[in-house]
Amino acid sequence: SQTIHQWPATLVQPVGSPLSLECTVEGTSNPNLYWYRQAAGRGLQLLFYSVGIGQISSEVPQNLSASRPQDRQFILSSKKLLLSDSGFYLCAWSGAGGLNIQYFGAGTRLSVL
């Protein structure tokens, strides 16, 4: 069966520090991968999605970047965190074809202080 791992679960970082969040998927190949942010009281905002290795699409201009170095690995990064980067970050995957059911990781709570 397929599983998605996202870590860390919680992260507290000072302003100006770098960020690296990792997401890996098991049990499938060539998944579509997504990074979302969910701020308090707001909806789910799509940050990046990827349909293949090295292929990254950005939905909104921001202080963050994403990379997909391997088929089932998706990384969210920042060189210098801002206070406004605080939020709940979710990784998700869906199959490249078929039903395209989307599955989510457990999320990372990021607090930038």
Add this chain to the structure above:
Amino acid sequence: KQEVTQIPAALSVPEGENLVLNCSFTDSAIYNLQWFRQDPGKGLTSLLLIQSSQREQTSGRLNASLDKSSGRSTLYIAASQPGDSATYLCAVRDGGSYIPTFGRGTSLIVHP
């Protein structure tokens, strides 16, 4: 551009009630619609997915219906329980798109 609206934004009911959560979308040319549940501080859990050619899907006490022509989906929860308390989100995927459009969710509290 697809827009997804969920009404009500919040709902508080006594245990045992049958519930209807609503999701409406502006563009009927959808590929599928997916309902999720999110517990506080957790990721989203997929509940049901309805393909554009389907009218409804059922899983246990949950039933989701789809009316593309009117741009609506409903999630029916039978005999609600306190454990059903969570936020319920719907997401619409348009034909030819990798990107689902999410609603803001309905926050449900079922009290004993």
